[in-house]
Amino acid sequence: MTRMAARIVAAHGRSFVADTGDGEPLRCVARGRRAEVACGDQVLLRAGDPAIIEQVLPRRNALWREDVWRSKVFAVNLDLVVVVTAAQPSPNLDLIGRALIAARAEDIDAVVVINKCDLDSTAALRVRLQPLRDVGYVVLELSARADRGQARTLLRPWLDGRTSMLIGASGVGKSTLVNALVPGLDLHTQAVSAALDSGRHTTTATRLYPLPGFATGSALLDSPGFQAFGLHQLSVSQLQHALPEIAARNGKCRFHNCTHRQEPGCAVRDAVQAGAIDAERYALYLRVLQELLDAPRA
Ligand SMILES: Nc1nc2c(ncn2[C@@H]2O[C@H](COP(=O)(O)OP(=O)(O)OP(=O)(O)O)[C@@H](O)[C@H]2O)c(=O)[nH]1
Numbered sequence: 001m002t003r004m005a006a007r008i009v010a011a012h013g014r015s016f017v018a019d020t021g022d023g024e025p026l027r028c029v030a031r032g033r034r035a036e037v038a039c040g041d042q043v044l045l046r047a048g049d050p051a052i053i054e055q056v057l058p059r060r061n062a063l064w065r066e067d068v069w070r071s072k073v074f075a076v077n078l079d080l081v082v083v084v085t086a087a088q089p090s091p092n093l094d095l096i097g098r099a100l101i102a103a104r105a106e107d108i109d110a111v112v113v114i115n116k117c118d119l120d121s122t123a124a125l126r127v128r129l130q131p132l133r134d135v136g137y138v139v140l141e142l143s144a145r146a147d148r149g150q151a152r153t154l155l156r157p158w159l160d161g162r163t164s165m166l167i168g169a170s171g172v173g174k175s176t177l178v179n180a181l182v183p184g185l186d187l188h189t190q191a192v193s194a195a196l197d198s199g200r201h202t203t204t205a206t207r208l209y210p211l212p213g214f215a216t217g218s219a220l221l222d223s224p225g226f227q228a229f230g231l232h233q234l235s236v237s238q239l240q241h242a243l244p245e246i247a248a249r250n251g252k253c254r255f256h257n258c259t260h261r262q263e264p265g266c267a268v269r270d271a272v273q274a275g276a277i278d279a280e281r282y283a284l285y286l287r288v289l290q291e292l293l294d295a296p297r298a
């Protein structure tokens with residue numbers, strides 16, 4: 001029985017599209033009831049219509065979230081997460097911070113993009129995101145709709161030769177950005193108001209697109225907008241290491257197992273009081289910490 005190696009390039013529930021390298025997308029389904037397959041997975045297929053996913057090869061990493069109700073894998077085997085935001089619809093810094101934590105916890109590089117920089121209100125957003133720059137994140141500004149060329153130029157050093165995933169709230173312009181980077185693709189995009197009226201996100205499935213004109217092997221994943229980002233999968237230590245400003249103070253508190261809440265001699269709280277750690281970032285840490293302390297452990 002011949003088995004083919006392939007990469008999963010689209011996931012719709014339990015049905016998938018695989019790329020075997022011959023240019024023809026192949027429809028396939030997961031074997032077994034629980035479909036533990038995600039976009040970006042390397043798999044072995046058994047031929048057929050549909051082809052059957054016989055085996056999922058070990059993953060380098062996975063971008064995922066987990067809350068009380070469920071866990072969801074966004075995609076796997078990523079080199080870069082591009083967290084997209086914009087002045088419209090109004091940005092949610094909590095979600096941006098969480099996405100960055102999830103990426104760092106899996107050792108996936110991350111960059112933040114302010115899209116729609118043609119909007120005047122971008123200046124205010126730039127100020128709000130300064131704390132991310134202060135802890136080492138790069139924040140790029142571009143307009144996927146108004147200046148495709150600039151978007152390409154700014155993102156090329158980040159995307160070249162890598163598998164990158166766009167994530168962010170619905171309506172920030174992820175699919176518009178994919179269209180800007182993949183000439184001729186023409187994904188469906190939709191005005192935010194129309195999308196909200198229909199009660200649905202415009203993009204409904206995660207999908208991987210090769211990036212022509214970029215270094216060989218470059219690929220970009222578009223994904224549906226997210227509205228929640230539970231991080232119950234993390235341990236307290238993983239959370240602390242995934243926030244650069246807290247990781248930098250690792251071992252500097254009086255107690256080695258300090259949770260940076262009420263303990264005396266806490267280097268993190270001292271830094272917050274001194275203004276060296278941004279208060280909103282610290283509040284994010286406390287929220288996520290409380291959630292994972294409250295989470296039922298298996
Ligand atoms: N002013 C402005 N509008 C933009 C820009 N990029 C995208 N938009 C608009 O923002 C709206 C939403 O864009 P989409 O690309 O569908 O957003 P999305 O992030 O893919 O949304 P979901 O698929 O629902 O997650 C559309 O009306 C786009 O035309 C930009 O650079 N400037």
Ligand SMILES: [Mg+2]
Binds near residue numbers: 174176188189202
């Ligand atoms: Mg979209």
Ligand SMILES: [Zn+2]
Binds near residue numbers: 261263267268
């Ligand atoms: Zn501490």
